[in-house]
Amino acid sequence: MKLREWLLAAATLAYGKRARARSKGEHDAQASPDAREGPASDARAGDGAAPARIVPPGPPDRRAEHLVVALLALAALFAAGFIVVYAVFSPTEVPNQLLGVCIAGALAFVALALAVFGRRLIVTEEIEEDYPRESPQEQREIAQLVHESASRLTRRRLLVGAASATGGVLGLAGLTPVLSLGPLWDTAPLDASPWHRGRRLVDTHGYPMLASDIEEETFYTAFAEGANPDDIASILVVLRLHPRELHLPAGRQTWAPYGILAYSKICTHAGCAVALYRKPRFPVVEPRPALVCPCHYSTFNPATGASEIFGPAGRPLPQLPLMIDAEGHLRATGDFSGRVGPAWWGVREGST
Amino acid sequence: MSDPILDPVRFVDERTAAAPLLKKSLRYLFPDHWSFLLGEIALYSFIVLIATGVYLALFFEPSVAQTVYHGPYAPLRGREMSDAYKSVVELSLTYKAGLLIRQTHHWAADVFVASIVLHLMRVFFTGAYRKPRELTWLIGLVLLFTSLLEGYLGYSLVDDLLSGIGLAIGYGVLLSVPLVGGPLGVLLFGSAFPGKGVFESRMYIAHVFILPALLALLIGAHLALVMARHHTQFRRDRRHTERRLVGVPMFPGQAPRSLALMFAVAAVLFLLGGLVQINPIWQWGPFEPWLGTNGAQPDWYLGWLIGALRLMPSFDVVVGHITLIPNPFWGGVAFPLVVLLVLGAFPWIERRLTGDRSVHNLLERPREAPNRTAFGVAFLSWIFLVFVFGAADRLYVLYGVSYETLLTIFRVAIWVVPVALFVLVRLLCRELAHAERVEHEREVAEEEAASQETAMAERGEPVI
Numbered sequence: 001m002k003l004r005e006w007l008l009a010a011a012t013l014a015y016g017k018r019a020r021a022r023s024k025g026e027h028d029a030q031a032s033p034d035a036r037e038g039p040a041s042d043a044r045a046g047d048g049a050a051p052a053r054i055v056p057p058g059p060p061d062r063r064a065e066h067l068v069v070a071l072l073a074l075a076a077l078f079a080a081g082f083i084v085v086y087a088v089f090s091p092t093e094v095p096n097q098l099l100g101v102c103i104a105g106a107l108a109f110v111a112l113a114l115a116v117f118g119r120r121l122i123v124t125e126e127i128e129e130d131y132p133r134e135s136p137q138e139q140r141e142i143a144q145l146v147h148e149s150a151s152r153l154t155r156r157r158l159l160v161g162a163a164s165a166t167g168g169v170l171g172l173a174g175l176t177p178v179l180s181l182g183p184l185w186d187t188a189p190l191d192a193s194p195w196h197r198g199r200r201l202v203d204t205h206g207y208p209m210l211a212s213d214i215e216e217e218t219f220y221t222a223f224a225e226g227a228n229p230d231d232i233a234s235i236l237v238v239l240r241l242h243p244r245e246l247h248l249p250a251g252r253q254t255w256a257p258y259g260i261l262a263y264s265k266i267c268t269h270a271g272c273a274v275a276l277y278r279k280p281r282f283p284v285v286e287p288r289p290a291l292v293c294p295c296h297y298s299t300f301n302p303a304t305g306a307s308e309i310f311g312p313a314g315r316p317l318p319q320l321p322l323m324i325d326a327e328g329h330l331r332a333t334g335d336f337s338g339r340v341g342p343a344w345w346g347v348r349e350g351s352t
Numbered sequence: 353m354s355d356p357i358l359d360p361v362r363f364v365d366e367r368t369a370a371a372p373l374l375k376k377s378l379r380y381l382f383p384d385h386w387s388f389l390l391g392e393i394a395l396y397s398f399i400v401l402i403a404t405g406v407y408l409a410l411f412f413e414p415s416v417a418q419t420v421y422h423g424p425y426a427p428l429r430g431r432e433m434s435d436a437y438k439s440v441v442e443l444s445l446t447y448k449a450g451l452l453i454r455q456t457h458h459w460a461a462d463v464f465v466a467s468i469v470l471h472l473m474r475v476f477f478t479g480a481y482r483k484p485r486e487l488t489w490l491i492g493l494v495l496l497f498t499s500l501l502e503g504y505l506g507y508s509l510v511d512d513l514l515s516g517i518g519l520a521i522g523y524g525v526l527l528s529v530p531l532v533g534g535p536l537g538v539l540l541f542g543s544a545f546p547g548k549g550v551f552e553s554r555m556y557i558a559h560v561f562i563l564p565a566l567l568a569l570l571i572g573a574h575l576a577l578v579m580a581r582h583h584t585q586f587r588r589d590r591r592h593t594e595r596r597l598v599g600v601p602m603f604p605g606q607a608p609r610s611l612a613l614m615f616a617v618a619a620v621l622f623l624l625g626g627l628v629q630i631n632p633i634w635q636w637g638p639f640e641p642w643l644g645t646n647g648a649q650p651d652w653y654l655g656w657l658i659g660a661l662r663l664m665p666s667f668d669v670v671v672g673h674i675t676l677i678p679n680p681f682w683g684g685v686a687f688p689l690v691v692l693l694v695l696g697a698f699p700w701i702e703r704r705l706t707g708d709r710s711v712h713n714l715l716e717r718p719r720e721a722p723n724r725t726a727f728g729v730a731f732l733s734w735i736f737l738v739f740v741f742g743a744a745d746r747l748y749v750l751y752g753v754s755y756e757t758l759l760t761i762f763r764v765a766i767w768v769v770p771v772a773l774f775v776l777v778r779l780l781c782r783e784l785a786h787a788e789r790v791e792h793e794r795e796v797a798e799e800e801a802a803s804q805e806t807a808m809a810e811r812g813e814p815v816i
Contacts, residue, residue, distance in 0.1 A: 055604060086448055092424050094448045096455075100626010103452070104619045111615035118608030125605060127381055128591060128598050131582055131713050134484075181554070182539040189543045190527075190534055204642075221642050230546055235642045265642055270524030270661065270680045271545060272517055275644025294646045295521055296662045297745070297755060310756070312661060314668030314679045341545070342524035343668055343678035344534030 055123050064120035068113045075109035078102050190344065193335050194227035194234050195320060201225070201236065201262065201330040211324040214240045214260050219277040219291070221265060222330075233340040236320060237265040237274055237291060238330070241303055248319075249305045252337070255321040260330065262320040263306045264340045267293040269313035271342040274300065291317065305337070315349060381599030382606045383585035383592075387478075389613060390471035396617040397464035398571065404457035405560065411450065413439040414556035416511060416549040425634055433638035436552060437511040441634050456625025461503045463621060465653040468496050476698075476728050478715040480584045482708075486699040488577040493696050495570045497688070498563060500653055505559040507631065507651060509552070514631070516639025517648055520545060521661070525684030530677050546641055584715050594713050647745060656735055659742030660687040663762060691735060719788075722781035729777045730770035737766045 082102035089095065118124070153159060183189070201209045201222040209222055219239040227234040243259040255261075267274050272295035279289050290309065291300045298313035300306040306317035318336035325331050339347050365371035382388070416434040423429070423438075425445050433441075443450040472492065475481055481489035508519045523545040527533045540554065541547035582597055591598050600606050624630075637643075650658055660683030669677035702724065703709060718725040740747075741762040748755050 089448070091446055091448050096451045097626050099449055099452045100456075100622055100624075104623035104626060107615045107619035107622060111612045111619055114608045114612035114615060118605070118612060122604045122608055124600055126384075126598055127379070127601055128596055129381060131595055131597050132580070179539075182542045182550075184539065185535045186538055187534040189538050192544065223642075230641055232545060232641050267524075270684075271520040271527075272524075273520075273642050273644035275642075276646060294644050294648060294745075295517060296658070298666070308666055310666075312664045312666050312679050312683070314666055314670075315675075342527045342680065343675045344527040344537065345529075345531050345676055345678075346534065347675045349670065349673045349675060 056125055058123045061120050064116055068117050068121065071109050071113035071116065075106045075113065078105035078109060082106065187344065187346070190341075190347075191339065192231075192233060193340065194224040194231060195332045195335045197333050199224050199332045200325075201238065201322075201332070204229075208329045209238065210328050211258065211260055211330055212328055214238060214330075216240045216242070216259075217279050222262065224332075232266045232271070233264070233336075235265040235273070236262045237277075237317075238262045239277065239291075239302055241289070245303050247304045252305060252319065252321070254323075255319060255333075257322055257324050260322055260324075261302055262322050262330070262332075263291065263300070263302065263317040264320070264336060265317075266341045267295065267298055267313060268308075268315050268317060268338075269293065269296055269298045269311070269342065272296075274298075274317065315343065378601065378603040380579065380602045381582065381597055382602065383583050383597065383599040385586055387474045388583065390467050390474055392610060392613055393617055394464055394467040394471055395571065395575075396614040397460045397467060397621065398567065399614070400460040400618050400621050401457060401464060402564065404453045404460060405564070407453050408443070408457055409560050411439060411443045411447065412436070412509070412556075414509065414553050416546075416552045428634060428637070431638065434511045434552075436509060437633070437638045440510045440512075444632075445634060452622070452625050454625075455628075455630050456622050458507070458630045459624040459628070460621045461506060462630075462651060462653070463617075463624075465496070465499050465503060468492075468499060469653075472496065472695075473728075473732070476695075477718045477725060478584070478586075479712065479721055479724065480715055481699050482712040483699070483703070484581050484711050485577070485584070488574060488581075489699060490696055491570055491574045491577065493692060495567065495574060497692060498567055498570065502559065502563040502567065503651060503653060505555050505563065509555055509559060510631075510633050511552070511639050512633040512636040513639050513643055513645060514633070514636045514648055514650075516546075516641070517644060518650055518654075519639075520641065521658075521680075521684075524678075525661075525680045528678040528681035529685060530681065533678075533681075582713070584713055586715050586717075592714065594711070597713065647749070649743060649746065655742035656739040657684055657688060657742070659738040659740065659744075660684070662744065663738060663741055663759070663766070665763075687738070694731065719781040719784040722778045722785070725781050726774045726776075726778035730774040733773050734766055734770045737762060737769060741766075 079102070082099060085098050085102055086094065150156065202225045203209055204221055204223075206223075208225065209220070214220065216239075219237050222236040222238045223229050224231075224234040229235070239261055241256075241259045241261065243256070246256060246259060246261075248255060263274075265274050266272075272293050274291045274293045276292035276294055277289070278287070278292055278299075280287060288301060288303070288309075291302055291306060292298070293311070293313070296312050298311035299309050300313070300317050301309045305319055308314070308316055315338065318338040318340055320336050321333040323331050323333045338349050343349075361371065361374075364374075413435040416436055418432050419435055419438055421428045421431050421433055421438055421441065423442055423446055425441065428441065440454070444454055445451070475489065475492070504518070504522065508515045508522070523537060523541065526540070527537045529536065538544070540551060542550040583599065585592050585597060585599070587593075588598075636645075649655070661680060662683070664679055664683045666679065668675050668679050705723075716724075741758070744755055744758045744762070747753065747758060
C-alpha cells in the first residue's frame with residue numbers, strides 16, 4: 001500500500017519534471033547561446049533524483065573567488081580605518097578628507113567585490129518572456145460587476161451628487177484647521193511700516209545717524225529707531241548726491257535735504273537687499289551712479305527717485321522723505337512713497 | 353534534513369503564501385543597456401540622502417531664535433546668529449564626521465537631481481514614455497519637481513546668508529502669484545518676510561518628513577508601474593520584439609550588478625563629501641535681510657529659475673495704480689510651469705501629431721524619430737540657455753563680456769538657437785537614418801549577389 005503510493009508519487013514527479021524540462025528546453029532553444037547547457041542538463045536530471053536546474057551551470061573560477069575575498073578584506077580595512085581616524089583625532093582636528101576617503105574606499109571595494117562576483121562567479125543568463133498584456137475580459141467583468149451592483153439604484157445621479165457634495169464639504173472641513181497657520185486672506189502685514197513723521201534713522205549699531213556723517217561716493221544701511229531690524233519695511237539705504245544732480249519726481253523736492261536720500265533697501269523685484277552701489281570712477285565712459293541688487297541685477301537711479309534703469313524690477317525703490325533735526329540727526333517726515341519689497345496682486349502703487 | 357535556504361523560505365511561505373510572488377520577482381527580467389542605470393543612480397542617491405539626512409536631523413535645530421556663537425571658529429566668535437545656523441556651523445566644525453555627512457548629503461542632493469534629469473532625457477529621446485508608460489512618465493515629472501522643492505528647502509533651512517537670499521527670492525516669487533500670492537505669503541510666513549520665525553519649523557517638517565515621504569511614495573509608485581509593464585528594451589537582434597522581452601533575471605544575474613552600482617554611487621558621494629568642499633556656510637555668515645552679496649549662486653538645479661528671473665524684461669502688469677502680476681511670476685512660476693506642462697503633455701501631443709496609438713515596448717533610437725529628437729534638443733537648449741544666463745555674472749567675471757551685452761545676446765539666443773537646432777537636428781537625424789538604410793540595403797544586395805554567385809558556381813555556370 002505504502003509502496004504503491006510512493007511509486008505513484010515518484011512517477012508523477014518524474015513526469016512533471018520532464019514536462020517542465022521540455023517546455024523550458026523550447027524556451028531556451030530560442031534564448032541566447034549562453035543558455036545552451038540548459039536543456040541538456042535538464043534532460044539528464046529528468047530521470048535522476050536531482051531536480052532540474054533553473055540557473056544554467058558554469059565552470060568554477062577560484063581566482064575570481066580569491067579576488068572577491070581580497071576585495072572584501074580591503075573594504076573591511078578601509079572601514080576599520082574610518083573608525084580609527086574617528087577615534088584618534090580630536091573633534092576640531094579630525095581630517096574630513098581622510099574620513100571621506102576611508103568610508104568611500106570601503107564602499108568602493110564592496111562595489112568592486114560585487115562587480116567581480118556578478119561578472120565572474122554568477123551565471124548571467126539572458127531569458128526571454130512575453131510582455132504582460134492587457135486583459136479585456138477582466139476589464140469588461142469589472143465594469144459589469146459595478147453596473148450590476150448598482151442595478152437596484154433608481155436615483156443614481158442624485159446619490160452621486162449627494163456623495164460628491166458631502167465629500168467636498170467634509171474635505172473642506174478637514175482642511176480648515178490649516179488656516180490657523182496664519183491670518184487668512186490678510187495682506188495688512190505686507191503693508192505695515194514703522195516709519196512716520198519724526199522717527200529717527202539709526203545705523204547698524206543702533207546709533208542715530210548724523211546728517212554730517214553721510215558722505216558722497218558711498219552708501220549706508222539704516223533702520224527705524226526702535227523697530228525690529230529684521231522688519232524689511234524698516235531697512236533703508238542712505239546716500240548722498242550733489243543736490244544739483246537730483247531730478248526727483250514732482251512733489252519730492254523737500255525729501256532730500258542737502259542731497260541726502262533714503263530708499264527702501266529691499267529690492268522691489270524679488271526682495272533681496274539692494275547691496276551694491278555703483279559709483280563711476282571715470283564718469284565720461286562709465287554709467288551713472290546706481291543702486292544694484294546682486295540677485296537679478298535690478299538697477300535703480302538714486303538721482304531720479306530710484307527709478308528702475310536696468311534689470312527685471314518693474315517699479316522704483318520706495319523713497320523715504322527725510323529732514324534734519326536741530327541736533328543734526330536724520331529723521332523721517334512721513335512714510336515711504338510706495339510699498340516696500342516684492343509686489344503682490346492688488347498692491348497699490350504710488351504715494352500712500 | 354535542513355536546508356539553510358529552503359527552511360527560511362518555507363517558514364515565510366507557510367505564513368504568507370508569498371513563494372510564487374517571490375519566485376516571480378526573483379526572475380523579473382532586466383533588459384541590458386548602460387543608460388537604464390541612470391534611474392538607479394537617482395534611487396541610490398535618494399537612499400544616501402535619507403541615511404545622511406536622518407543623521408543631520410539629530411543635530412539640526414530648526415529655530416531662528418537668536419543666540420551668540422562661542423565656538424572654535426574665530427571669525428564668527430561673538431556674532432549673533434540663529435540657533436539653526438549655529439547648529440549647522442557646530443555640526444560642520446565641532447562634531448567629528450559632521451562635515452563629511454553634511455557635505456555628502458549636499459552632494460547627494462545635487463547628484464540625485466542630476467541623475468533624474470539625465471534619466472528624463474534618456475526616457476524622452478528613446479520614446480520610452482509612450483503608451484503604456486505615460487503614467488510612469490508623469491509620476492517621474494512630479495518626482496523631479498518635488499525634488500527641486502525639497503532641495504531648495506534643504507539649503508534654505510540653514511539660515512546662512514546665501515540661503516536667506518534664496519528664501520527672500522522664493523518669498524518674492526510666492527508673492528507674485530496672481531490673486532493668492534500675497535495672502536499665501538502672509539499665511540505661510542505668519543507675517544511679512546522674514547516673519548516671526550514660524551516659517552523655519554514649517555520648512556523643517558516639510559523638508560524632513562512631508563516631502564521625503566511624498567518622494568518615497570512617488571518613487572514606489574514609479575517603480576511599481578515600471579514593473580507592472582516591465583522595462584522597455586532596445587532592438588539589439590531579432591529576439592527583441594514589441595511582445596517579447598529579453599533580459600537578465602533579477603536573481604542571480606542583476607542583483608550583484610545593481611548592488612555594486614549602489615555601493616559605487618555611495619562611494620562617489622562620500623568621496624565628494626570628503627574631498628570636494630560644498631556650501632561652506634561658516635564663510636557666508638548668518639543671514640540678515642539687509643545683507644546681500646555679489647556672485648551668489650544657488651545649487652545647480654535652481655540655475656534655470658534664477659536665469660529666467662534675470663532674463664525677464666522689466667515690467668509688472670499694472671492697471672491704473674494697482675499691480676496685478678508682478679514680474680517674478682514670469683520667470684519664477686510661469687516658466688517652470690510651461691516646462692512641466694509641455695513635458696507632461698508631450699506623450700499626448702505626440703500621439704495627436706503622429707496618430708500612433710499603439711503599445712510600444714521597443715525603444716527608438718533618437719535618429720528614428722527625427723521630429724521628437726529635434727524638438728527635444730530645441731526645448732532642452734531653450735532651458736539650458738536660460739540656465740546658463742543664471743550664471744551670467746560669473747560669465748562676466750570669467751570672460752569680461754559685460755552683463756548688459758550678455759543680457760542682449762541671451763534674450764535673442766534663447767529664441768534663435770532652439771529654432772536653429774530644431775532644423776539642424778532634424779536634418780541630421782534624417783541623414784543618419786537614411787545612411788543606415790542605404791548601408792543596410794547594400795549589405796542585403798551584396799549577400800544576395802554572393803549567394804547567387806555560389807549557386808551559379810555550383811551549377812557550373814560561368815561567373816560574370
